[in-house]
Amino acid sequence: MPKNEESHGYVTPRGITRCQWLGTTAHPEEREGQLGGSADAGSRPEGRAARGEPAGTSAAAAMPKAKKRGGAHQRGAGGQPRNVQPFSDEDASIETMSHCSGFSDPASFTEDGPEVDEEATQEDLEYKLKGFIDLTLDKSAKTRQAALESLKSAFSSKILYEFIMERRMTLTDSIERCIKKGKSEEQCAAAGLACLLCVQMGSGIESEEIFKTLGPVLKKIVCDGTASVQARQACATCLGICCFIVTDDITELYSTMECLENIFIKAYPRDRDTNGVSSTPNTVLHISALLAWTLLLTICPMNEVKKKIEMHLHKLPSMLSCDDVNMRIAAGETLALLFELARETDADFFYEDMELLTEKLRALATDGNKHRAKVDKRKQRSVFRDVLRAVEERDFPTETVKFGPERMYIDCWVKKQTYDTFKEILGSGMQYHLQSNDFLRNVFELGPPVMLDAAALKTMKISRFERHLYNSAAFKARTKARSKCRDKRADVGEFF
Structure with missing residues (x-):
C-alpha cells in the first residue's frame, strides 16, 4: 500500500x-x-x-x-521542457513583423479619433523607424525583409524628409547591401524602398548621391540573366523611377534608357511576319522595362524623342499580339504616348501603316475571344478604346483625381503614364503625397502645398452620417428612375 x-x-x-x-x-x-x-x-x-x-x-x-502529467522523457532537469530553442532569428522576424503592423494600413496615420500629442506621436514613429533601419542589417533574411517592408509602408504614408535626410547614407548602404546579397524577395523590397527614398528626397544633390551609389547596382541586376525575374523586374522599375527623379545629366539618362531598351526589345518577334508573340517567364520583366523606358522618354529632348519614335513605332504593334494581356496593354499605352509625342514634335506626322494598326486596336477594343478570361477582356477593352481614340481622333478622355480639397486633371498620355507609375509605388499613399510632397506637386504642376489648419479641414470634411444620407438619397432616386423603365416594360409585356 x-x-x-x-x-x-x-x-x-x-x-x-x-x-x-x-x-x-x-x-x-x-x-x-x-x-x-x-x-x-x-x-x-x-x-x-x-x-x-x-x-x-x-x-x-x-x-x-494516478499518472503524472509529463514523465521524465518530456522534461529535463529542473522541470524545464527539453528541446527548447533560445530566441531564434525566426522569433525575431515574427516580433519585428508584429511591431510593423502599425504601418500596414496607411489610413492608420489619418484615422479620426481623439486629439493626441503630435510631437509625441512623431517621436514614437521615429523611434520605431530607427529600429527598422537597424534591423535591415540583421543576420536573418526574414527580419531584414520585414524591416524593409515596414520602412516602405511608412515612407509611402508620411512625409519624413528631415528624418531621412539625417540617415540617407545609412539607408542607402542598407539598400545596396540587400540588393547585392539578398535573395529575390529581399531584393524586391529593397528596390521598392529605394524608389520611395528618392520620392521622399525629391530632385536634389542628396538624391543624385543616392542614385550614383545605387544606379550601377540596379543596372547590374537588370542585366544579370542569372538573377530572378522578380528581382530584375523590381530593379528595372526602380532604375527608371530613380533616374526620372534625380538625374540632370543627359548622358546618364540616355545610358539608363539604353539599358532598359536592351531588355524589352527581346520581346519583339525576330520575324516581322510572325502573327503572334508567345509569353515567356521574362514577359513581366519586358513589361516593366518598357514602362520604365516610356517614363524616361517623357523627359527626353525632342530630337531624341524623334529618334526613338522612328526606331520603335513600327515594331511595337507586333507586341499587341502577345498572349499576355498586360503586355498588350503596356504596348497599347506606349503606342498612344508615342503618337502623342510625335504629333507634338510634328503637326503633320503621318504613320504609313495606320489602317492596319487601327484594325488591330479596334479588334482589341472589341475582343470577345472565349479562351480569354472575362476580367482580362474587360480590362483590355477599356484601355484599347482610349488608345484607339488617341491614335485615330487625337483625343484623350480627361480623368479627375481628387485629393483633399484639391483636384488634378489628367488630360494627356504623358501625365497619365507619370501618374500611373507613381501610383504603383505609393499605393494608397498617393493622395497624401500629392497634397504634401513638393517634388510630386512640381511634377504635376500643382504649385506649393495648400496649408490648411485642423479647424478648416474639419469643416470641409463630411461626417459619416451625412455621407450615409447622401448615398441613401442617391440610391432612392436611382431606384425610382429605374423602376419607371421596368414598369413600362412590364406593361408592354402584359399588353401582349
Missing part, C-alpha cells in the same frame, strides 16, 4: 492532487465537509466504520495511482 500524506487533517494518496481527490474519489459527505472548511469525518476511522469499511483501509487503497 502506498504511503499516505496528511494535509490539514485529510489523507490524500501520493501523486494525486488534493483537488483531484476531492473532486473524483471523495464521498459527497467528505466533499461537503471539505468545502465547508471543517474536518472531514469521512477521512477518520470512525467515519469509515460508519459506512461499514474496515478501519485499516485508506482511500488510497481503494483507487489506482
Whole structure:
C-alpha cells in the first residue's frame, strides 16, 4: 500500500492532487465537509466504520495511482521542457513583423479619433523607424525583409524628409547591401524602398548621391540573366523611377534608357511576319522595362524623342499580339504616348501603316475571344478604346483625381503614364503625397502645398452620417428612375 500524506487533517494518496481527490474519489459527505472548511469525518476511522469499511483501509487503497502529467522523457532537469530553442532569428522576424503592423494600413496615420500629442506621436514613429533601419542589417533574411517592408509602408504614408535626410547614407548602404546579397524577395523590397527614398528626397544633390551609389547596382541586376525575374523586374522599375527623379545629366539618362531598351526589345518577334508573340517567364520583366523606358522618354529632348519614335513605332504593334494581356496593354499605352509625342514634335506626322494598326486596336477594343478570361477582356477593352481614340481622333478622355480639397486633371498620355507609375509605388499613399510632397506637386504642376489648419479641414470634411444620407438619397432616386423603365416594360409585356 502506498504511503499516505496528511494535509490539514485529510489523507490524500501520493501523486494525486488534493483537488483531484476531492473532486473524483471523495464521498459527497467528505466533499461537503471539505468545502465547508471543517474536518472531514469521512477521512477518520470512525467515519469509515460508519459506512461499514474496515478501519485499516485508506482511500488510497481503494483507487489506482494516478499518472503524472509529463514523465521524465518530456522534461529535463529542473522541470524545464527539453528541446527548447533560445530566441531564434525566426522569433525575431515574427516580433519585428508584429511591431510593423502599425504601418500596414496607411489610413492608420489619418484615422479620426481623439486629439493626441503630435510631437509625441512623431517621436514614437521615429523611434520605431530607427529600429527598422537597424534591423535591415540583421543576420536573418526574414527580419531584414520585414524591416524593409515596414520602412516602405511608412515612407509611402508620411512625409519624413528631415528624418531621412539625417540617415540617407545609412539607408542607402542598407539598400545596396540587400540588393547585392539578398535573395529575390529581399531584393524586391529593397528596390521598392529605394524608389520611395528618392520620392521622399525629391530632385536634389542628396538624391543624385543616392542614385550614383545605387544606379550601377540596379543596372547590374537588370542585366544579370542569372538573377530572378522578380528581382530584375523590381530593379528595372526602380532604375527608371530613380533616374526620372534625380538625374540632370543627359548622358546618364540616355545610358539608363539604353539599358532598359536592351531588355524589352527581346520581346519583339525576330520575324516581322510572325502573327503572334508567345509569353515567356521574362514577359513581366519586358513589361516593366518598357514602362520604365516610356517614363524616361517623357523627359527626353525632342530630337531624341524623334529618334526613338522612328526606331520603335513600327515594331511595337507586333507586341499587341502577345498572349499576355498586360503586355498588350503596356504596348497599347506606349503606342498612344508615342503618337502623342510625335504629333507634338510634328503637326503633320503621318504613320504609313495606320489602317492596319487601327484594325488591330479596334479588334482589341472589341475582343470577345472565349479562351480569354472575362476580367482580362474587360480590362483590355477599356484601355484599347482610349488608345484607339488617341491614335485615330487625337483625343484623350480627361480623368479627375481628387485629393483633399484639391483636384488634378489628367488630360494627356504623358501625365497619365507619370501618374500611373507613381501610383504603383505609393499605393494608397498617393493622395497624401500629392497634397504634401513638393517634388510630386512640381511634377504635376500643382504649385506649393495648400496649408490648411485642423479647424478648416474639419469643416470641409463630411461626417459619416451625412455621407450615409447622401448615398441613401442617391440610391432612392436611382431606384425610382429605374423602376419607371421596368414598369413600362412590364406593361408592354402584359399588353401582349
